[in-house]
Amino acid sequence: MSDTHAAFDQGQVLADVRRALGRSVSVRPEPLAPFVEPSVAVGLEALVARFRAELTAVVGHVYRLMSDDGRLAEELAGVIAEICHSHNLTKLALSGSSLLSQGDLAQQLEARRLSVFAPDERESANHGDLCARLADCGGGVTTVDYAIAETGTLVLSSDERNALLVSLLPAVHIAILRTTQIKASLAEVIELLGNEGMRAANSYRSANFITGPSRTSDVELTLSIGVHGPKELYVIIIDG
Numbered sequence: 001m002s003d004t005h006a007a008f009d010q011g012q013v014l015a016d017v018r019r020a021l022g023r024s025v026s027v028r029p030e031p032l033a034p035f036v037e038p039s040v041a042v043g044l045e046a047l048v049a050r051f052r053a054e055l056t057a058v059v060g061h062v063y064r065l066m067s068d069d070g071r072l073a074e075e076l077a078g079v080i081a082e083i084c085h086s087h088n089l090t091k092l093a094l095s096g097s098s099l100l101s102q103g104d105l106a107q108q109l110e111a112r113r114l115s116v117f118a119p120d121e122r123e124s125a126n127h128g129d130l131c132a133r134l135a136d137c138g139g140g141v142t143t144v145d146y147a148i149a150e151t152g153t154l155v156l157s158s159d160e161r162n163a164l165l166v167s168l169l170p171a172v173h174i175a176i177l178r179t180t181q182i183k184a185s186l187a188e189v190i191e192l193l194g195n196e197g198m199r200a201a202n203s204y205r206s207a208n209f210i211t212g213p214s215r216t217s218d219v220e221l222t223l224s225i226g227v228h229g230p231k232e233l234y235v236i237i238i239d240g
Contacts, residue, residue, distance in 0.1 A: 047149045047182045048237065054152030058212030060233045067238065076236065077108030080141060080174055083234050084114055087172055089138030094118040096161030097143040099176065119162050130162070131169060140170035140230070145207070146189045147182045147235075154210040154235065155189055164208055173230040175210075178238045 018026065042050075052062045063083075067075045084092060092114045094100045106116045117137055119130055134140065142163045146155040154175050156163055167173050183189050193207055213233045 042184060044179055044182075047184060048179055050149040051147055051152055051182050052237075054150065055212065055233075055235060056152075058152055060152060060212045060235060063234065063236045065236055065238050072238070073103035073105040073108055076176070076238075077105055077112060079236055080109060080139075081112035081114060083172070083174055084139050085112075087138065087232070089114075089172060091115045091117065091137040091139075093134050093137040093140045093166050093170055095140070095142040095163040095166040097163070097176075099143050100141060131165065134162075134165055134169040137170045139172040139174055140166035140168075141174045141176065142167050144175050144177045144181065146192065147177050148184075148186055148189055148209075149182055150185050151211055153186075155193070156208045156210060157193070158206045167208070167210065168230070171230055172232045172234065173210075173213075174234045174236065176236045176238065182237075 014026070018024065048064075055062055061083075063079050065075055065079060080092070084090075090113070092109060094106065094116060096119070101118070106118060109116050117133060119133075142156060143160060144154045145157045145159075147153065148155065154177070156167055156175075158164060167175070183192070210233070213231055
């Protein structure tokens, strides 16, 4: 069928529809309201409250930790152990974040009856074995780059060693972020990531956007949780 003939048929169909509706011309649709929320300056506490509300709405769980850095490892270990014990977890994976490797966090967790797995570079080289070990861990702990208040979303980049695998393979993902990492909107976070990528020596940075536990829906709209990722998401917010 030629393009001219196709255009003629389309016009004829539209004319028939107009005639059936008793109209001589097409009615222009009403303009849609802007999808992006207007940028409004809000305080830090308002961002934290919005993030908590949005994450809770998608079945995420939030802890707030007010601690000085001197006792941070001990207090983090207490919250993480509480989460793990509530799910009867005994094995825990830690990503390669500097926050998780500093101090004695691993020792504090082991003292609370948790077996800790923190992959090193040699284990990371054997991808299959690493995935198997991480899948055997009930929980995985990572830090994040940013959080988005308007959607309750976590932003996790590939810069943190093994963070993506640790966040995806265990059944429970525990993410740690500071209040200053919570941003108002997706647009703000994308701009920040872009600026950081331009400054970095390696510009092939990738990022995962995580909103609540993993969700999968089939053609009948039957929702399943945890099929392609963790079944539970916990976020520990550290002041500062």
